[in-house]
Amino acid sequence: MKNYFDTHCHLDFLSNTDLAVEEARACGVNRILVPSVCPENFLKVIELADRYDGVYYTLGIHPCFVTNISADALETLEETILRCLSDNKFIGIGEIGLDFHIDDFDKEKMESFFHAQLSLAEKYRLPVILHIRKAQDVVLKYFRSFNLVGGIAHAFNGSKQQAKNYLNCGLLLGFGGTITFERSRNIRSLLKFVPEQSFVIETDSPDMNPSWLAKRAENSPKNIVRIFDFV
Template structure:
C-alpha cells in the first residue's frame, strides 16, 4: 500500500475526471493521499474534497500564491487550524516555504509568511509540508529559530549536507517524478544513500511528471501537451526507488508509508482503504 504525501487533487487540471483519478489511484494500490493547500480561498473546498475521498489535507499559503495574500489570510489560516483542530483529516500546515527559483518574487514577503506559518504550526503542534526550491539554507534558518514538529521537505533537491540537516530536525524528504530521470544524478544519489527512515514518496500531481509523461524537445516543438501526472503513477515512481535501494516494491511501499506516518502522525487516524465512493462528491 502506497502513500502519496503530496498531491494537488483540487487542481483545475483534475476537474474533468477527478473521481476517476481517485479510483485509478486506489486500483494502483495508493491507499492514502495528502492534499496540501496553496491559498486561503481554497481551504473550505480542499477540506471537503479530503473528506469526500478519505484523504488527508494540510492548510497553508504557498510561496507562489502570495501575490495577493494579506494578514487576513494568516488570520483565516489560524482560524481554520483552530476550528478544525480535532478533524483527523487535518495532518499538517502546508504547503509553505520559500521559492528562490522563480524570478521576480519578493523574498522578504516570502520570509514573512513563512515564519508566520511556522509559528502557527508550532502553536497548533502540527508538522509542516515545505516547498523547497533553491531555498534550503534559508528554510533551515527559519526552522532553527522557530521549531516545529518536523514534517516533509517536499520535492527535495538540495545537497547531501542540507538533507542531513533536515533529517536532524525530524524531517522526511519527498521524492517523486524527478527521481525517474537518469540524469537526476544528485537526487538519485540522495535517494540511494540517505537513511531509509528519511524517505517518503510523492507525485505533486498534476505537476512534476515522471520521465514517461515528460514532453521531449520534439514534442514541445510540435506543441504536444505534456502528460498529466496523477497519484496512480506513484507505484511506478516507487519502483525506481526500489531499484536504487535494492528493495522489493512491497518493501518500498511499506517503508515509505511508515515514514509518512512518522512525519505526519495524524495519518494513523484515517482508514487506508477502501476510500468512500466519491463520484458525486468530487465531480
C-alpha cells in the same frame, strides 16, 4: 497488493478527481495527502478529504501564492486551523516555504509569511510540508528558530550535507517524478544515501511528471506505484 501513500498531491487541480482517486485505489494507492496553497482552496481540500476515504489535507499558503495575497490571509488561515483541529483528516501546515526561483517575488513578504506560518505550526504542534527552491539553508535556519514537531521537505533537491541537516532536524525528505530522469544525477545518488525510514514518495500531481509521462500530460496519484518501483 501493496499499500501506497501519495504524500503530496494537489487533487483539487486535477481535471477528474473521481477518476484519479479511483485509478489510484485500483493499484493500491489508498492514502493521499492534499496540501492547500492559498485561502481560496482551503475549503476545497477540506471537502475532498471529507468526500474520499484515505484522503488527508494540510492548510497553508504556498510561497508562490504570497505575492498577490493580503496579510489577512494569515488570519483566515488561523481561523480555518482552529475550525479543523478536531478533524482527523487535518494533519499539518502546508505547503509553506520559500521559493527564490520564481520571477519577481517579494522576498521580504515571502519570508514574513513563512515565519508566521511556522509560528502557527509551533503554536498548534502541527508538522509542516515545506516547499523549498534555491533556499535550502534559509528554510532550515527559519525551521530551527522554532520548536517544531517535524514534517516533510517536499521535492527535496539539496546537497548531501543539506539532506543530513534536514534529517537532523527531524524532517523527512520527499521524492517524486524528478528522480526518474537520467539527468537528475545528484538527486538519484542522494537517494542511495538517505535511510529508508527517512524519506517519503510523492507525485505532486498534476505537476512534476515522471519520465514516462509526456510533458503536457497530467500527472496523477496512480503513478506513485512506478515511482516506488523506481526507488
